[in-house]
Amino acid sequence: WFVAVNGQQAGPFDQSMLASKISSGEISRDTLIWKNGMSGWVAAGTVAEVAGLFGQTPPPLPPQG
Numbered sequence: 001w002f003v004a005v006n007g008q009q010a011g012p013f014d015q016s017m018l019a020s021k022i023s024s025g026e027i028s029r030d031t032l033i034w035k036n037g038m039s040g041w042v043a044a045g046t047v048a049e050v051a052g053l054f055g056q057t058p059p060p061l062p063p064q065g
Contacts, residue, residue, distance in 0.1 A: 001050070004032035004041060018044075019053045029054055 001018055002011035005026070012035075013021065021027040022044075029045025044050045 001033050001035045003027060003044075015049070015053075018050060022053050 001013045002009055027044055029043060031044045032041040033044045034041045045054060
């Protein structure tokens with residue numbers, strides 16, 4: 001997988017590296033990703049293979065106050 005980070009292409013990353021970057025917050029559901037065979041860059045949350053990785057990450061904590 002290739003990932004668009006701050007307007008720059010990064011990668012390639014394997015599935016476990018993507019999972020790590022998702023859990024660290026580097027990749028969000030809106031981050032653009034691409035791999036060979038895809039017609040263009042798409043949001044990570046729209047790709048079935050990757051969207052499942054977001055389910056393994058807890059949601060952000062609610063604001064304190």
